[in-house]
Amino acid sequence: MTRLVVVGASSGGIEAISTFLAKLPVSLNIHVIIVLHIGNNKINTFLTQLNNKTSFLVKEAEEKEPIIPKTVYFAPPNYHIQIEDNQTISLSTDVKVNFSRPSIDVLFETAAWVYKDKLIGILLTGSNNDGAIGLLEIKKHGGKTIVENPKTAFSRTMPYTATTLFEPDYILNLEDIAEKIAELCNE
Amino acid sequence: MSKNENILAFNPENFDTQNIELDLLLQAVNMKYGYDFRNYSKAHLKRRILQRLKLSGLNTISELQNKVLWDKEFYRIFLQDLSINVTEMFRDPDFYLSLRKKVISDLKTYAHIKVWHAGCSSGEEVYSLAIILKEEDLLQRTQIYATDINKSVLETARNGIYSNKEIELYSRNYLDSGGTGQLSDYYTSKYGSVLFDKSLSKNIVFADHNLVTDGVFAEVNLVFCRNVLIYFDKFLQNKVLKLFSDSLSKRGFLCLGTKESLKFTSLEDGFTVIDKKMKIYKKSQI
Numbered sequence: 001m002t003r004l005v006v007v008g009a010s011s012g013g014i015e016a017i018s019t020f021l022a023k024l025p026v027s028l029n030i031h032v033i034i035v036l037h038i039g040n041n042k043i044n045t046f047l048t049q050l051n052n053k054t055s056f057l058v059k060e061a062e063e064k065e066p067i068i069p070k071t072v073y074f075a076p077p078n079y080h081i082q083i084e085d086n087q088t089i090s091l092s093t094d095v096k097v098n099f100s101r102p103s104i105d106v107l108f109e110t111a112a113w114v115y116k117d118k119l120i121g122i123l124l125t126g127s128n129n130d131g132a133i134g135l136l137e138i139k140k141h142g143g144k145t146i147v148e149n150p151k152t153a154f155s156r157t158m159p160y161t162a163t164t165l166f167e168p169d170y171i172l173n174l175e176d177i178a179e180k181i182a183e184l185c186n187e
Numbered sequence: 188m189s190k191n192e193n194i195l196a197f198n199p200e201n202f203d204t205q206n207i208e209l210d211l212l213l214q215a216v217n218m219k220y221g222y223d224f225r226n227y228s229k230a231h232l233k234r235r236i237l238q239r240l241k242l243s244g245l246n247t248i249s250e251l252q253n254k255v256l257w258d259k260e261f262y263r264i265f266l267q268d269l270s271i272n273v274t275e276m277f278r279d280p281d282f283y284l285s286l287r288k289k290v291i292s293d294l295k296t297y298a299h300i301k302v303w304h305a306g307c308s309s310g311e312e313v314y315s316l317a318i319i320l321k322e323e324d325l326l327q328r329t330q331i332y333a334t335d336i337n338k339s340v341l342e343t344a345r346n347g348i349y350s351n352k353e354i355e356l357y358s359r360n361y362l363d364s365g366g367t368g369q370l371s372d373y374y375t376s377k378y379g380s381v382l383f384d385k386s387l388s389k390n391i392v393f394a395d396h397n398l399v400t401d402g403v404f405a406e407v408n409l410v411f412c413r414n415v416l417i418y419f420d421k422f423l424q425n426k427v428l429k430l431f432s433d434s435l436s437k438r439g440f441l442c443l444g445t446k447e448s449l450k451f452t453s454l455e456d457g458f459t460v461i462d463k464k465m466k467i468y469k470k471s472q473i
Contacts, residue, residue: 063417063446063447064421079446082231083230084230085206090230090231092271093271093414093417094273
């Protein structure tokens, strides 16, 4: 099973995700799935920009799409994104979780159940509480957990909430996260 | 051998105990109550079921299975947990705009129109469609079958009474979808609720229908099923799409949710695309 990296970000997330993905080494054989709280009319422009900045293929996730290495999938605005047992993506219009759809918790939880210790969860900047419980679920299932340093994050609430709930494996400045992923993958 | 018959086989690759419990629970529910959730999205089911575990103070899905089998009231709650009832009027206004432009003109050539709205939930989108048909002067000669697996949401749909909490959003959606009047033309407000005009529902039959186990019940010109198939796995999606295709008359229309698609399904060749983005399809002549 190829390693999966799941990322959650909210306010300040556009910049944070751009920085993170630009630093991610192309040689890594991973797939990345991201929940970013972003409006419907902003996402296409953002994905086009990202595609120019990274050698990974960046796209909006489609219903029942198989997860392919060296690809970065974004949750479509207004849909939850879930990981199925057969390593495909499913979408859902179910009720909002933490006032959010897509919700980071939904992605993190369902990814943890399937990818277990082959999973790395990253919680970035954000001003709500989404993602903390999901990140804990990743830890419980043997995955690695990384939280952006609340002191240097654009918005500290989201990463800080996770640190009050449990002790993440790594608390890192945004610029150092990509390198840690490379290190974990080469272990 | 179909996928379902395989479900209880020994699989050394997959010894996740919780997944075994989940499969057994779904098997039990099907055997005892005839509701077959085995080909629903597992991620969705598991999230809902684990939430119920937490709320009920139970430790394992096996314990929950025990209650589902022996406690009728608990089973009723469990069934509600598994159904999805998130909906809104004129959800995705662009879709309704496209429906007006690309489907309605075609339907106007028919003397009688039959519509099947599958998975209608509490009915918000059924009334949306009825309003469009009324504005296009088609409602009188249209018969709408609105079906759902969940009897309690059908009751809400039948009554046509909704909280006025979301009415601002609905009014905006209505206008964005090409509405020619005001949404308030179609309802009366009372005590924080809105009641939709009975003239809208005169030709609507609300009925209990299970897409997994029930078959074709009428030949229709339009099948409307939005944001239901995403909760099914590929196997069940193909099966239900076949049911829709069998229910459609020649050149009948199929409308899916904006993230659903005929792409990569067994029905891709039997339909032409009318609106790629809004997922409106037309059955081919043969």
